[in-house]
Amino acid sequence: NVKEEINLADLDTLAKKNFPPCMKHLHEVLKANHHLKHDGRLIYGLFLKSIGLRYELFIEFWRNEFTKKMDEDSFNKHHLYNFNHQYGKVGRRVSYSAYSCMKIIMNVVAPGDPHGCPFKCFGPDNLRAKLVEEGISEQKISEIENIAHSDHYQLACTKYFEAVHSQPPKVTINHPTSYFQQSISLIKD
Ligand code: SF4
Incomplete structure (x- = not known):
């Protein structure tokens, strides 16, 4: 069950046609605001990882969006570690699972x-x-x-x-x- 590679260039189209409404919404809000708050970053990030966005592209994706509103240094200082952590690259290197519907539904919003x-x-x-x-x-x-x-x-x-x-x-x-x-x-x- 090999996942196909996801390209960043395809992400807008995939979000529009193949993402469930929850992830489509997070994608749209991120694209509009160039930012997501903690829970949104976590839920959307783990989803992107789960559908096969590889690590380098995952970081590039968040960097591209966030640095439309902040400089590269601030991104590296305030966000890079968290995205690396989310992907299981630093800290305890846990491979976190994407949130299930139940978990998203029960989460306080x-x-x-x-x-x-x-x-x-x-x-x-x-x-x-x-x-x-x-x-x-x-x-x-x-x-x-x-x-x-x-x-x-x-x-x-x-x-x-x-x-x-x-x-x-x-x-x-x-x-x-x-x-x-x-x-x-x-x-x-
Ligand atoms: Fe659909 Fe589950 Fe996403 Fe709700 S949380 S939109 S039920 S995929």
């Missing part, structure tokens, strides 16, 4: 912070706007909203997957990495 599960954390208007933006039909949007509003976030995400890929995932969504892998494999089939 302050209003406006971008690192929650959108099906739980987006307000109803914002969720609807995002679904409309994806070109999802009104009927499917209502289905997704109903499931999300009854607190079945992973089922809502599974329905969402089905709506944007015109077929359901083989395995019910329970992990952002699984969402990504299933999305990619559909495209290859």
